[in-house]
Amino acid sequence: MENPIIEVDNLTTAFGTHVVHQDLNLKIYPKEILALVGGSGAGKTTLLRQILGLDRPRAGVVRVFGRPVHDYVGTERIALTNRWGMLFQAGALFSALPVFDNIALPLREVHNLPEDLIREVVLMRLSWMGMSERDAALMPSDLSGGMVKRVALARALALDPELLFLDEPTAGLDPQRSDEFVELIHALHRELGFTVVMVTHDLDTIAALSTRVAVLAEKKVLVEGTLEEVMKVKHPFLDAFFHGERAVRAFGVNNPKEQNHGKS
Amino acid sequence: MALPSPPVAPVTPDAPRASRLISTAVNASPVSLERGRCVLTGNWNVQALAIKGEVRRRRESLSAAKGADAWDLSNVGLLDAVGAQLLWQYWEQKIPPGTELTPGQQALFEILANHPIKPASEKAPTDRLAWVVAIGTGLFVLAEHGQKFLGLLGGFVLDFAKLLRHPFRGPWREISAQVYRVGTQALGITALVGFLIGVVLSYLSAQQLAMFGAGQFIVKLLGIATVRELGPVLAAILVAGRSGSSITAQIGVMRVTQELDAMQVMGISHGQRLILPRVIALAIAMPLLVLWTDALALLGGMIAAKFELDLSMHWFFGQLPDAVGITNYKITLIKGVTFGVWIALIACHFGLRIEPNTESLGRGTTASVVTAITGVILIDALYAILFNEMGI
Numbered sequence: 001m002e003n004p005i006i007e008v009d010n011l012t013t014a015f016g017t018h019v020v021h022q023d024l025n026l027k028i029y030p031k032e033i034l035a036l037v038g039g040s041g042a043g044k045t046t047l048l049r050q051i052l053g054l055d056r057p058r059a060g061v062v063r064v065f066g067r068p069v070h071d072y073v074g075t076e077r078i079a080l081t082n083r084w085g086m087l088f089q090a091g092a093l094f095s096a097l098p099v100f101d102n103i104a105l106p107l108r109e110v111h112n113l114p115e116d117l118i119r120e121v122v123l124m125r126l127s128w129m130g131m132s133e134r135d136a137a138l139m140p141s142d143l144s145g146g147m148v149k150r151v152a153l154a155r156a157l158a159l160d161p162e163l164l165f166l167d168e169p170t171a172g173l174d175p176q177r178s179d180e181f182v183e184l185i186h187a188l189h190r191e192l193g194f195t196v197v198m199v200t201h202d203l204d205t206i207a208a209l210s211t212r213v214a215v216l217a218e219k220k221v222l223v224e225g226t227l228e229e230v231m232k233v234k235h236p237f238l239d240a241f242f243h244g245e246r247a248v249r250a251f252g253v254n255n256p257k258e259q260n261h262g263k264s
Numbered sequence: 265m266a267l268p269s270p271p272v273a274p275v276t277p278d279a280p281r282a283s284r285l286i287s288t289a290v291n292a293s294p295v296s297l298e299r300g301r302c303v304l305t306g307n308w309n310v311q312a313l314a315i316k317g318e319v320r321r322r323r324e325s326l327s328a329a330k331g332a333d334a335w336d337l338s339n340v341g342l343l344d345a346v347g348a349q350l351l352w353q354y355w356e357q358k359i360p361p362g363t364e365l366t367p368g369q370q371a372l373f374e375i376l377a378n379h380p381i382k383p384a385s386e387k388a389p390t391d392r393l394a395w396v397v398a399i400g401t402g403l404f405v406l407a408e409h410g411q412k413f414l415g416l417l418g419g420f421v422l423d424f425a426k427l428l429r430h431p432f433r434g435p436w437r438e439i440s441a442q443v444y445r446v447g448t449q450a451l452g453i454t455a456l457v458g459f460l461i462g463v464v465l466s467y468l469s470a471q472q473l474a475m476f477g478a479g480q481f482i483v484k485l486l487g488i489a490t491v492r493e494l495g496p497v498l499a500a501i502l503v504a505g506r507s508g509s510s511i512t513a514q515i516g517v518m519r520v521t522q523e524l525d526a527m528q529v530m531g532i533s534h535g536q537r538l539i540l541p542r543v544i545a546l547a548i549a550m551p552l553l554v555l556w557t558d559a560l561a562l563l564g565g566m567i568a569a570k571f572e573l574d575l576s577m578h579w580f581f582g583q584l585p586d587a588v589g590i591t592n593y594k595i596t597l598i599k600g601v602t603f604g605v606w607i608a609l610i611a612c613h614f615g616l617r618i619e620p621n622t623e624s625l626g627r628g629t630t631a632s633v634v635t636a637i638t639g640v641i642l643i644d645a646l647y648a649i650l651f652n653e654m655g656i
Contacts, residue, residue, distance in 0.1 A: 095621030127379035
């Protein structure tokens with residue numbers, strides 16, 4: 001078996017007395033698309049923040065590319081940040097910069113890349129997202145919700161990362177836009193071969209994209225495996241989540257496999 | 265657990281992943297030309313290109329190899345979309361015939377081929393009369409500010425009239441909270457600054473007055489100067505910096521987070537809930553703060569006079585009512601109320617103009633404080649002329 005690209009080892013996260021994760025273990029392997037699933041407040045986004053090194057764990061360790069994430073300091077940390085990209089839930093675009101500069105920023109931070117190359121890379125990313133050069137001059141406050149997501153994804157992909165984190169990639173998009181977005185990530189993943197860790201509630205997105213699902217509940221990873229494997233497990237949360245009314249609508253009657261083939 | 269196999273061979277080989285952190289571009293040129301056949305080696309990714317001068321060097325060797333009949337990329341270590349883009353510029357946006365690519369590279373270049381990019385367009389010529397346009401725009405912006413401010417003032421007067429007609433429905437809790445925030449919490453800083461200015465003023469004038477043997481006139485000098493001019497202006501400048509900026513930033517963030525829109529949807533008027541309580545709170549708190557600053561400045565002056573001129577504090581205190589007079593206190597209170605209303609209105613005006621982005625927030629807060637302080641000094645000058653004409 002391949003070495004995991006991310007290894008979460010006995011992670012405990014707590015804010016004051018409120019424990020979010022207790023001895024949580026999770027391994028993420030190269031090239032897979034892992035969906036982190038869980039109820040609101042189950043600590044999905046918090047887990048992402050731990051992996052990104054934005055928060056410090058109370059106990060345990062998170063290894064990214066084989067080393068604890070907090071061991072990367074100085075230039076090593078910068079080199080690490082060039083290898084991953086994050087799509088924040090609300091986009092987190094720099095509101096003072098136009099779309100073009102938002103995407104160009106990580107490229108400029110690398111230094112020594114000539115401006116004409118940066119321009120072509122930025123326009124290429126925008127073109128992948130179905131946006132034109134005219135959109136590049138817009139300010140983030142002028143964009144619609146779907147466009148914000150696409151620009152944020154373009155920025156996350158600017159440096160061609162090996163590791164892509166998506167926090168609720170389809171939340172706030174209409175079904176058609178959401179399908180397009182899923183298709184886009186799917187195509188880019190197929191062509192560029194990055195690893196994706198995504199947090200989502202959207203059953204359609206899980207069915208269409210994920211190669212593996214990890215369910216967060218009771219402060220740990222309750223189950224992990226392919227969607228079919230996870231759906232077989234008996235647990236109140238899983239029953240409600242995967243076999244509820246919405247799930248039946250999304251998957252057809254307990255038949256996720258067919259749906260999966262249909263989309264990919 | 266069975267891992268899903270990637271649909272297409274990856275662009276980057278897995279072998280030494282860590283090597284992506286270290287450049288491997290040290291070895292010989294990554295572009296070599298052999299009998300019309302251009303062989304590319306080494307890494308062609310962001311990390312490799314980020315070394316100083318690397319892009320220029322590669323471009324030079326690529327230019328030299330421009331006429332190559334065939335390209336061989338099968339020995340390239342890591343190729344990512346940025347490196348591919350560099351080659352793409354030299355291939356003029358198409359894969360040249362007779363190019364050897366791995367399937368992953370093929371896929372990558374196909375993505376690039378599917379998204380053609382137009383060459384950079386010519387920059388528009390710079391307008392030589394741009395400064396005239398800038399002046400004109402500036403005047404219009406100024407006029408618009410004036411119009412909006414008048415509207416705000418009018419709205420406030422109407423809201424205030426409504427409050428007088430139905431005093432029980434007024435936002436009293438909010439007003440009291442604001443009085444605490446802008447008044448009570450500012451007591452410390454105004455006391456410190458007032459006291460120190462009093463000490464400095466008294467100390468410096470005492471030296472001058474002592475030369476003429478007119479030491480006892482310090483009571484009149486200090487009393488008039490602080491009560492009539494320095495106290496109100498000092499307190500106003502501090503409050504503008506402290507509370508004016510916070511009011512602007514608070515209302516501005518409410519715009520960013522759409523709270524202002526939410527209030528409008530619920531039929532809650534901004535004037536009633538945001539502007540009225542703040543203006544009234546500052547109109548109440550400001551004259552009190554001015555009196556407080558005056559008192560502390562006089563105390564500081566008294567102490568300095570005791571040490572410098574040996575005037576007893578008891579005597580100083582006894583002389584004060586004659587020296588200052590009740591008129592000056594009335595003036596100080598009028599000034600306090602005016603400055604308070606002005607600062608609050610300006611802060612609300614700029615707060616409501618903030619657009620939902622961070623830069624506008626910063627600019628709006630700065631503009632609010634600068635306008636408030638400049639306005640305070642202008643109003644003070646107007647009052648000086650006015651009271652002079654009235655002979656008080």
